[in-house]
Amino acid sequence: MSTxxxxxxxxxxxxxxxxxxxxxxxxxxxLILRKGYSEVVSVRTGKYILFSVNAPNPEEATKIVREICEKLRxxxxxxxxxxVRIRG
Structure with a gap:
């Protein structure tokens, strides 16, 4: 029985x-080059989403979230x- x-x-x-x-x-x-941070070669931005998921283990939680992201576009x-990764 899984918890x-x-x-x-x-x-x-x-x-x-x-x-x-x-x-x-x-x-x-x-912002970077004009402020003198010439060491920074490039910057890429993105989107961050945090899900709280009830599941028997981290692998299943990750699987559920990946499925949500794909099915709900x-x-x-x-x-x-x-x-997709477990926080921690």
């Missing part, structure tokens, strides 16, 4: 390599990469 517990599952959505990131480019050009797989 159900709450798991925090993080989702990070970013543009795929080769897809323009105007917000990241603006941060890099206007929380991201566009044509232009976005997605990372």
């Amino acid at each position: 159900i517990s709450m798991h925090l599952v993080e989702v990070v959505i970013t543009n795929k390599k080769g897809v323009k990131d105007p917000e990241g480019e603006t941060i890099h050009k206007h 929380i991201y566009n797989p044509v232009v976005h990469d997605i990372e």
Whole structure:
């Protein structure tokens, strides 16, 4: 018999390599380079979502969240990469 517990599952959505990131480019050009942080080569932005999921284990919680993201089209797989992971 499995015990159900709450798991925090993080989702990070970013543009795929080769897809323009105007917000990241603006941060890099206007905020970083103008302030003298020439060591920073590039900036990519994305979206962060945190789910609280009741599941028997972290793997099942991650599976549930990945399914939600795909079925509800929380991201566009044509232009976005997605990372789903347990917080901690």
